[in-house]
Amino acid sequence: MTVPQKLILASGSPRRVELLVQVGIEPARLLPMDLDETPKRAEHPRSLARRLSAEKAKAALAAIKGEADWHGSYILAADTVVCVGRRILPKPELISEASSALHLLSGRSHRVYTGICLVTPDRTFRQKVVDTKVRFKRLSNLDIESYLASGQWRGKAGGYAIQGIAGSFVVKLVGSYTNVVGLPLYETVNLLVGEGFDVHGSWIEG
Numbered sequence: 001m002t003v004p005q006k007l008i009l010a011s012g013s014p015r016r017v018e019l020l021v022q023v024g025i026e027p028a029r030l031l032p033m034d035l036d037e038t039p040k041r042a043e044h045p046r047s048l049a050r051r052l053s054a055e056k057a058k059a060a061l062a063a064i065k066g067e068a069d070w071h072g073s074y075i076l077a078a079d080t081v082v083c084v085g086r087r088i089l090p091k092p093e094l095i096s097e098a099s100s101a102l103h104l105l106s107g108r109s110h111r112v113y114t115g116i117c118l119v120t121p122d123r124t125f126r127q128k129v130v131d132t133k134v135r136f137k138r139l140s141n142l143d144i145e146s147y148l149a150s151g152q153w154r155g156k157a158g159g160y161a162i163q164g165i166a167g168s169f170v171v172k173l174v175g176s177y178t179n180v181v182g183l184p185l186y187e188t189v190n191l192l193v194g195e196g197f198d199v200h201g202s203w204i205e206g
């Protein structure tokens with residue numbers, strides 16, 4: 001008898017769930033981890049994405065360790081960081097923060113790093129950081145004001161969501177699109193397959 005594999009997604013991000021479901025992976029459980037995401041002094045954005053994704057995975061592992069049926073589960077966590085040069089942009093909750101971020105992104109290229117961390121059933125930690133280069137058009141005052149009014153910036157790294165209105169700001173994108181949304185699908189599936197997770201099982205028609 002084969003034991004069904006379970007994936008615990010250590011995330012509260014609906015985008016990450018949607019991306020996994022898009023490739024046929026239905027997380028058995030969502031376990032959002034509320035961590036302090038403040039960067040360390042002079043921390044590189046790539047290192048921040050790597051560190052936070054590992055911390056989310058570690059916290060999720062600690063949370064389920066005492067449970068009898070966690071054996072055989074995989075845990076996946078991710079963290080997305082947007083930066084202009086080495087300047088890390090916040091995940092704005094205030095309109096003023098979102099406005100500053102959009103002014104900074106206007107007419108420039110920036111990078112989006114997503115760290116992914118997979119904990120295997122034997123508790124091995126496997127990590128990867130993926131980066132994407134994105135160039136925005138020059139945003140007019142009307143673009144910025146209207147975008148701020150949309151509220152789509154709230155809680156999103158860098159103060160925008162490429163899967164919404166801000167998709168129309170993108171002049172050029174080099175790398176993974178899904179990485180910008182919050183979970184790089186190629187690399188995530190690769191990591192899962194490499195660690196023995198059956199991603200293909202759900203692809204059968206009917």
Ligand SMILES: Cc1cn([C@H]2C[C@H](O)[C@@H](COP(=O)(O)OP(=O)(O)OP(=O)(O)O)O2)c(=O)[nH]c1=O
Nearest residue numbers: 011012013079080156157160161162180181182
């Ligand atoms: C740049 C960008 C970010 N985002 C989102 C993805 C993430 O949800 C968020 C980055 O913050 P994260 O800290 O990576 O994720 P989160 O706090 O939303 O969720 P969790 O830690 O529980 O997994 O920004 C978009 O949805 N679209 C985009 O274009």
